[in-house]
Amino acid sequence: MKPYKPSIINKTAKVLARPLSMLVANSRTESVARLAEAYWCVLLGKGSGSGWAFDTEINAAKNAIKTSSPILFDVGANIGEWSFQLNKLFPQAQIFMFEPLPNCQQIIKTKNITNSLLIPCAVSSSKGLVRLHTPSETSPIASLHQRYDSYSQDREFTTIEVNTITIDDIIEEYKVERVDFMKMDIEGHELEALQGAKKSLKNKVIRALTFEFGIGNINSRTYFRDFYELLSSLDYQIYRILPSSQLMHIKEYYEDCEYFRGATNYVAIVT
Template identity: 25%
Template sequence: MKRLLRPKFWISRLFFFLHIPLPFRVRVTDRVRIALDPLSVPHALWLNRDKKGKDIEVVQNEVREGDVCVDVGANVGHLALVMAERAKNGTVIAVEPGIRMFQSLKKNIRKNGFKNIVPVHAAISEKEGDVEFYEYSHTDTFSSLVRSKNRSAHAYMVPSVTLRHILEQNGLGRIDFLKIDVEGAELHVLKSLGDRISDVRKIYFEYNEDNYRNFGYSGANVIAFLKENNFRLLTEEFTSDNYIAIRK
């Protein structure tokens, strides 16, 4: 209720729904700022930085100087930029299929002056080619390769590549930190690595049974796949949240 009484909230809603960018940037860390484009993530950070605080903290704690990081579902780049800040002499691959999010991602990379981020406009899946991508006008955070039955979607085609292809294309021999937030396609992203999954050290992924069900599998399938590939998880009790898997 308190939030509804704040002028900032109504300014955010107005500019978001009119698709008008606000003329300033939002703080992510002391160095990283992102444009206040009419997209869900920058507005969420502007209204309440703590909403994304856990994800930012995980990246700051887990990424080291010189690391190779891959952000699948990079959105506007708020976490990819923190990875670049932490990795310094390392490399960050930021993958985002959504057209509006990708344009904002490229702008944020340019405005922050990082030279160690490679933006990739694509969806990650087990097959290469073109796939249909669904975006929702009221919230871009639910954009997905699967159409939601309860939402009106705008569909368009995007290139699809495997994560294995991304590694080979960029000459990367390892991934120190892999973040995956793809609204239910997490298992397909993992499988797209093929045998290169053995080159991944840490995975930070979204766990959501409802999203997984849209793709025809369950959380148990994700956990089993990770364990079969020699990853250990820091918990055995899973709810809708983000979790870290570490190579044994």
């Protein structure tokens, strides 16, 4: 339901807005009201990717994969935990991991993930040499964009130079005929990564993918509308991952999808 459309519910809500606002928006109840607002959004999947339930992301991938021997892309592998868990679920999987931080690469190697290839680069829309900003040697919030969000304000970031590649180039180089699932967690740079995978998306080589949207997109100045227009134009259906592991279908774009608190996880599946 869109709030601007006339309805009995909307008319009733407008009448009740003034007394309810006086009740919940005052100096004594403001903090509780804001907490309740955030939690209600989490129940709808908004911001629920902020460490609430890693297993929901695993379940979303598991349910979208339709073969016992999938080809998986882990874009922003960090220390390889997602790939490690998927490898346990699909022992015959072939996994490509993309991770630019050297210390993360060393940890990934100790996990001995079978049938895997570690590509020591960041993923973007083109090849090049860029700056990666990170508060630690293995930080999961390292980003190709300088971070000005409130979550990062008290952290000291250092900068290193890393190489970038594109998904299209890797698919062509390794002659990958299909990617059954691609997970992306690259702190606001997901849209650029998708731009570098446009050929593969258009040709439906990538069957399903996940991406984060939220606080990192403030730094990259990208909107959910950008993702929606790109993916829907290429015949992908977009779903929000809920804390229950269920999926909420985003049937059409609406501005309330522009939710920047924490991180919201989405799945896009080709039709």
